[in-house]
Each structure stands twice: as structure tokens, then as C-alpha cells.
Amino acid sequence: MKEGRLRSRASLALLVAASIWLMVLTGCGSGTQNSTSSMTGTVTTSISDPPTCAAQYSNVWVTITKVVAHISSDAGSNDSGWVTLVDLTSNPKQIDLLSLASTTCVLTQLGSTTGLPPGKYQQIRLILLANDATGATPSPNACGSGGFNCVVPNGGSPQTLNLSSEAKTGLKIPPGQIAGGGIDLMAGQSADINIDFDACRSILRQGNGRYRLKPTLHAGEVALNQNTLSGRVVDSTTTNPIPGAVVSLEQVVNNVDRVQMSALTASDGTFFFCPLPPGNYDVVVTGMTGTTTYNATVTLQVPVGTALGDIGLIPEGTGTTTPGTINGMVTSTTAANLATSTDVTLFALQQATAPGGSAVTVTIPLFAGSTAFPLATDGVAVCPAATAATDCANYALLVPGSNPRAGTFNSAGTSYSTPSGNAAYSIEADATKSDGTADCSSPTVTITTDNATPANPLAVGPGGTVTAATITFTGCI
Structure with missing residues (x-):
């Protein structure tokens, strides 16, 4: 695996200034400003990428034609009031989202547009070139x-990345996926904006083997040369670095810590995130080597700009240890109880409690070998006879077989709780469309039990296997 792909994942850095910007991007970037008007702004758009799926794909190519924004969160693609941040329709730009160098925050500049009216921009859309464009x-x-x-599987050839209809009207980033609910651009002032395009969670491989884009996007204001977070992941016993550990930066959304950005550690165990919207992040780390599986470690309330130093992971046992496995099935039907396909993303959740603190529900990064998400329910999978009138999909989640240890960040030294096993999990299934609208009557389903009769709490130990209760979506479109 190339180290240049170990740092983070795809993000679009949108640099918004109150006047004309000339950007020279080195490392995380820097800029100078010459004022031409105190009433409008100029947008300079760049793109950067730190993937966690380089083991699966060698390239993910997308072709960008335009980036637009609107002050209304409800504006449709044909409504008036859209402003163009960058226009590449006459010269579309094709970018490999997995090609970022390990010490660089941005891949490339997309362009600049002047005359942006001030206001709170609550919706941003990224428009891609249709695969059949002429x-x-x-x-x-x-x-x-x-x-x-297209995507290029490791060792394979380019495979078309099919686009949904919304890709042609713009991949939508609604207020709920923009830090602070929107981007405030004031007259005579500047704002740097980062759009994070999670390429690895945006590729859906369907049952027929084809690939489809279901984008996962976030945005927020950043300072390109300051908003970083770094550290090193090591074995707490030997202090040896742990390469390929998954590091997730999470923030609370609807009472659950949600992943905002992820990275894999490099061969020396280090990780580096930039640029980041300001604020505090919960840093969740899982690690596994060829012979050792580690407890998840959660460091709560880490401010942007922090160099964490070493984060020690505790082995789940002596000798060779392997992860726990949670198997299960997802089914989907229409309101008329007919089979229908839907796109689903699963998250493994656990409770993390720092010494002296209260429990926080965190998202646990999955180990390599887990089912790739999002997945699509379909008629290809073998569904049980009792669910013959449904589409379904099977999944396997490889997870730590113990509960996480957690600590609240302290610059003088963070104290962590002692991890305990048998790990208690809940599985959250999300069938929300990429534009934030519901695909089923209840777009989110959470299960906390196995499929036994009577049901038991969903728990798994190191090297163990458990089958979760079936996740059922109804009223799907």
C-alpha cells in the first residue's frame, strides 16, 4: 500500500474570501488577499484526499464540472438564487481521489469565481460530468x-462508477452536513471552506458486480495552515508503531458520535488530518496486525491544532488474537409489502466512558475484511423463505471483541479507563439518501440483540462470532 494513501480521505477545500484570492498551496496551504470590493467575495476551490480504502482500490476517478451554493437549504436544482463557486463545464477536471501525497492537504485547485454575495450558504452542490456526456x-x-x-480495483482495470440522477443536478450537502448549519460569508470578510468527500464510503458495489456512487459529503469553515490534528498509534506494551490502524475523527450528531473524517496510519504509526473545521473531535482508533487485535481506544474532546503524540492500544489477549465477527441480514420492502432494493450503510456502535465522565455512544471503525458499505439489498442474495417477498443483503462486521477504553483529552497526559470484554454492540442501519431524504418509512433502524430465541444482548468476544437480529426496512421507495 502506498503511504501517500494512508493519511485521510477525499475532501474538497473551498476557500472563500471577501475579495480576490491568490492561493499558493504548499503542505496545508497559504494565501494572500488584495481587496477589490468590500461587498462581494471570491471563491477559490481546491480538492484533497486521504482514503482508508486503498487496499481495495488503486484509483477513484471523478470528473467535476461545477460547484454551486445557495443560501436556502430547501432550494431545488431549478430554483433561482444559485451562485457558481467554480465553473468547469467547458473544461471538466478529472481527479483521482486516492492520489494525495502523505504530507499534503490538497490535491489540486479547481478554480476561482469573484462577486459572491454575502450571506449564510446552507446548501452546496458538486456537479459531476455524466458518463454518457458528448x-x-x-x-x-x-x-x-x-x-x-470510474474505480480501479487493485490489480484490475477501470470499472464505470455509475451516477444517480442527483449527480447530474448536483451532489447535495445540506445544513446537517455543514458545520454550524451553513457557511457565513460577510461583506468585507473572508471564509475558508472545506468540503470533505468521503470517497471510500461513497462507492457502492452492487450484487451484479457494478459500481455506483452514493456520495458522503461534509463541509465547514477551516484555516488551511492551522487546522490540523496528528498523532502516532503504538502498541501499549512494546511501544512499537501500529501501521494500518484506522483513526476516525468523530463529533456528536443526534446523540451519537459520527465519523467526520478517517485515516489509516502510515508504516511508522503516524496519522495527520488537515484541513479541519474548528472545534473539538473525539478520536477513535482501532488496530489489527497479522497476529494481534487491539481494543478500541477513544480520546474525547481533542481540540483542532493538537499533536496528540503516542496513542497506546492494548492487545485483546496474549498470543495470537483475532477480531470478533458480527454477521447479519438486511431486508427491504415497499409499503405494499413488495420486494424493493435500497442502499444501506451499517455502523457498529459502543458505549465509551472516560474516568469520571458519562457514557458516549461512539462509532467503532471496522477492520479490513468487513463488508464494504454502502451495500444494496437486492434479489441476488439468498433470502430466507419467510422473507421471500423482500430484497435482502448479508453482511459481516469485523470488530474488536471487547469494550473500548476511553479518556478525556488532557494536554498534560490523558488518563484512560480499563477496557472490558465481552463487547456489547448495537448496529445502526441507515437508508437515508445522499441528499438527506428518507428512502424508507423509517430511514434509520438500530438493533441491540442477536437472532436467538429468546434474544440476547448483541455481544461478541475476541475471535468469536454472533449473528445479529435481522434489520428490516419497510415502506421503501
Whole structure:
């Protein structure tokens, strides 16, 4: 695996200034400003990428034609009031989201647009070139004859990345996925904006083997040369670095710590995130080597700009240890109880309690070998006879077989709780569309038990296996 792909995942850095910006991007970037008007702003758009799926894919190519914004969160694609942040329709730009160098925050600049009216922009849309486009197209085209957006599996050839209809009207980032609910641009002032495009959680491999884009996007104001967070993941016993550990930066959304950005540690155990919206993050780390599986470690309330130093992970046992496995099934039906396909993303949740603190529900990063998400329910999977009138999908989650240890960040030294096993889990299934609208009557389903009769709490130990209760979506479109 190339170290240049170990640091983080795809993000679009949108640099918004109150006047014309000239950006020279080195490392995390810097900029200078010459004022031409105190009433409007200029947007400079760049893109950066730190993936966690480089073991699966060698390239993820997307072709961008435009980035637009609106002050209304409810504005439709045909409504008036949209402002163009960057226009590449005459010269679309094709970008590999997995090509970021390990010490760089941005991949490339997309362009600049002047005259942006001040206001609170509550919706941003990224527009991609259709795979069947016949007008202006990128040259050369890394996707060959398979359109203009594609994935390249490791050791394979380019496979078309199919786009949903919304990709043509713009991949929507609603207020709930923008830090602070929107981007405030005031007359005579500047704002730097980062759009994080989680490429690894945006690729859906369907039952027929084809790939489809279901984008996961977040945005927020950043300072490119200051908003970083770094550290090193080590074995707490030997202090040896742990390469390939998954590090997630999480913040509370609807009472659960949700992943905002993820990275894999490099060969020396280090990780580095930039640029980041300001605020505090909960840092959740899981690690596994060829012979050792580690407890999840959670460091709560870490401010942006922190160099964490070493984060020690505790082995789950002596000798060779392996992760726990949670198996299960997802089913989906229409309101008329007919089979229908839906896109679903699963999250493994646990309670983390720091010494002297209260429990926080955190998202546990999954180990390599887990089912890739999002997944699509379909008629290809073998569904039980009792669910013949449904579409379904099977999954397997590889997770730590113990409860996480947790500590609240202290610059003088963080104290952590002692991890305990048998790990208690809940599984959250999300069938929300990428634009934030519901695909089923209840777009989120959470289970906390296994499929036994009577049911038991959903728990698994190191090397153990448990089958979870079936996740059922109804009223799906």
C-alpha cells in the first residue's frame, strides 16, 4: 500500500474570501488577499484526499464540472438564487481521489469565481460530468471507454462508477452536513471552506458486480495552515508503531458520535488530518496486525491544532488474537409489502466512558475484511423463505471483541479507563439518501440483540462470532 494513501480521505477545500484570492498551496496551504470590493467575495476551490480504502482500490476517478451554493437549504436544482463557486463545464477536471501525497492537504485547485454575495450558504452542490456526456470531456480520460467516472480495483482495470440522477443536478450537502448549519460569508470578510468527500464510503458495489456512487459529503469553515490534528498509534506494551490502524475523527450528531473524517496510519504509526473545521473531535482508533487485535481506544474532546503524540492500544489477549465477527441480514420492502432494493450503510456502535465522565455512544471503525458499505439489498442474495417477498443483503462486521477504553483529552497526559470484554454492540442501519431524504418509512433502524430465541444482548468476544437480529426496512421507495 502506498503511504501517500494512508493519511485521510477525499475532501474538497473551498476557500472563500471577501475579495480576490491568490492561493499558493504548499503542505496545508497559504494565501494572500488584495481587496477589490468590500461587498462581494471570491471563491477559490481546491480538492484533497486521504482514503482508508486503498487496499481495495488503486484509483477513484471523478470528473467535476461545477460547484454551486445557495443560501436556502430547501432550494431545488431549478430554483433561482444559485451562485457558481467554480465553473468547469467547458473544461471538466478529472481527479483521482486516492492520489494525495502523505504530507499534503490538497490535491489540486479547481478554480476561482469573484462577486459572491454575502450571506449564510446552507446548501452546496458538486456537479459531476455524466458518463454518457458528448460535449466537453477530459483529455486524457483515465476511465477509457467506461465513461468519465470510474474505480480501479487493485490489480484490475477501470470499472464505470455509475451516477444517480442527483449527480447530474448536483451532489447535495445540506445544513446537517455543514458545520454550524451553513457557511457565513460577510461583506468585507473572508471564509475558508472545506468540503470533505468521503470517497471510500461513497462507492457502492452492487450484487451484479457494478459500481455506483452514493456520495458522503461534509463541509465547514477551516484555516488551511492551522487546522490540523496528528498523532502516532503504538502498541501499549512494546511501544512499537501500529501501521494500518484506522483513526476516525468523530463529533456528536443526534446523540451519537459520527465519523467526520478517517485515516489509516502510515508504516511508522503516524496519522495527520488537515484541513479541519474548528472545534473539538473525539478520536477513535482501532488496530489489527497479522497476529494481534487491539481494543478500541477513544480520546474525547481533542481540540483542532493538537499533536496528540503516542496513542497506546492494548492487545485483546496474549498470543495470537483475532477480531470478533458480527454477521447479519438486511431486508427491504415497499409499503405494499413488495420486494424493493435500497442502499444501506451499517455502523457498529459502543458505549465509551472516560474516568469520571458519562457514557458516549461512539462509532467503532471496522477492520479490513468487513463488508464494504454502502451495500444494496437486492434479489441476488439468498433470502430466507419467510422473507421471500423482500430484497435482502448479508453482511459481516469485523470488530474488536471487547469494550473500548476511553479518556478525556488532557494536554498534560490523558488518563484512560480499563477496557472490558465481552463487547456489547448495537448496529445502526441507515437508508437515508445522499441528499438527506428518507428512502424508507423509517430511514434509520438500530438493533441491540442477536437472532436467538429468546434474544440476547448483541455481544461478541475476541475471535468469536454472533449473528445479529435481522434489520428490516419497510415502506421503501
